[in-house]
Amino acid sequence: MSTFGEYFKVTTYGESHCRSVGCIVDGVPPGMELTEADIQPQMTRRRPGQSALTTPRNEQDLVEIQSGTEFGVTLGTPIAMVVRNKDQRPKDYGNSTMDLYPRPSHADWTYLEKYGVKASSGGGRSSARETIGRVAASAIAEKYLTLSHGIEIVAFVTSVGGVHMFPPSATHPSPSTNPEFLSLIESVTREKVDEFVPVRCPDQKASDRMAEEIAAFRDRDDSIGGTVTCVIRNVPSGLGEPCFDKMEAMLAHAMLSIPASKGFEIGSGFGGCEVPGSIHNDPFVLAPEVPPLETGATRNGLSRPKLATKTNNSGGIQGGITNGAPIYFRVGFKPPATIGQAQQTAMYDGDESGKLEAKGRHDPCVVPRAVPIVEAMAALVVIDALMAQQSRQVSRSLLPPLKATTPAVKAMVDGEEQGVKCVLK
Structure with missing residues (x-):
């Protein structure tokens, strides 16, 4: 369906070329200051037309709050937000050729099989344009997480095609054992990541190589995929709902719901499968004292653990429950399906004799614009898990x-x- 979350519930609406896209957010705590200015920065980070390496579709993606606030304060009632599509061009898709072919690796055929009808322009609900509602909703979630717990969520590009920021090696088959990577996830900020727009890889040499890789595929009317790494810091321990709603399971669910995503790994990931348990295990040590936040808010809505792990191959989660260490994971994205090259593919009537040459405006690589979307889905998972645990604790306290x-x-x-x-x- 089009709804995500149990306590902080988000419903998105809209197709790629309809009049508007947006969302309704239910479960927002009352009494929090909130205006469009809190939401717009993330909308701007994901919008198209940011560089020559992204789609030239020119949308400002200005968000409007329609309900749920008064005088800039949340009321506790559902918040509706809308973003109007101003550069919609369904005519880019509505021609005799495109109407005859299901586009390779798109959802045209599967949507038609499921519903018996499909959007005639763009990808409909399978388009990345749908993620606008997710990003808008997550900006609300992030403000609450920051104010109440000082939680920080930062994502960045770690590979494009065969160009890696942290190439796997015999010494470090997983970044979780690489001191350079571990130092980065402790300190990286969104401001630092955005210094490397358009690629959003916070390393100059790797960023330059990735930009060259994307440009090379773009110039050949082709596309390329890549990976995005995300870290969530200052997460309270005790979040996650065994057995089927484990924290990593919900993160995987969220990340794999993003258009074009193809893989998810957390902590040491697949590289961690190549090291022995004697190296992979995370020994426990006494937790250092945590200073209060400068804002005066509590860093942890739950009790701060007395123990911490010496290493963090687990990625901040053990047994499906957060342990207080930074959560980090990586998401893989496939090459964008729409390319300018003519492709041999069957028509809807089964005729295999023709070729499809796609039109429209598309990204040669989605990973730079996927960064704020990954952050968005991470925020929605964390706030839902946090509210579940708060509900349990308050009930227990009575x-x-x-x-x-x-x-x-x-x-x-x-x-x-x-x-x-x-x-x-």
Whole structure:
């Protein structure tokens, strides 16, 4: 369906060339300051037409809040947001040739099989234009996560085609053991990533090589894929719902719902399968004291763990539950399906004699513009998991206190007291 989340619920609407796209967000906490200025920066980061390496479609993607706020403050009621399509050109698709062929690797055929009808222009709901609603909703989620817990979400491009920021090697089959990568995910910011627009790879040499790779495929009327890495910092421990809604499972669900995504790995990922357990395991150590946030907000809506892991091959999640360490993962994106080259493909009537030469305006590589979309879906997963845990903790706090009859129960009592203090603070 078109709805994501249980506590922070987002429903998106719109096709690639309709009059507008947008979303309705339900479950936004009341009493938070919110205007279009809080949402527009991420909209601008994902919009088309940013450089010669992206689609030339010229959309400003200006967001309008339609409901759920008054005098710049959230009311707790559903927030509707709309972005009007101004550079829509359905005529780019509505010609006799395009109407006769299902485009290779597009959703034309599968949508027709499912619904018996499909959008005649662009990709309809399968178009990346649909992600506008996700990004708008996530800006609200991120503001709450930042104010309440100091959570930071930063994504960046780590490969384009065969050009890698952190090439796998015998020494480091996974970036999780590479000190340079670990240092980057502790410190990288969106401002730093955006210094490397249009590619958004925060390393000058790698960024230059990636830009050359994208330009080479563009000039051949072809396309290329790549990967985006994302880190989520200051995430409270205890988030995630075993067994089927594990934190990494929900992140995978979210990331693989993004158009053109083809793969997901978390922590050490597939490279971690090549190292022995003696190296891969994350030993526990005493957690360092965490200073309060400069904003005065609590860093953790739950109790801060007394233990931390010495390494982080797990990517901040163990047993499907966050452990307080930074969460990091990587998402793979395929080459954009629409290319300028003529392609041999069957027509809807089964005739294989013709060739399709696609028209329209398309990205030769989607990964630079996928960066804010990956951040958006990460925010929606985290806020939903956080609200689930807050609900559980507050419900627990209303019960009579446990009696510390055994060491195990005493540990539960101590944890409960810390948790209640933080939740109700």
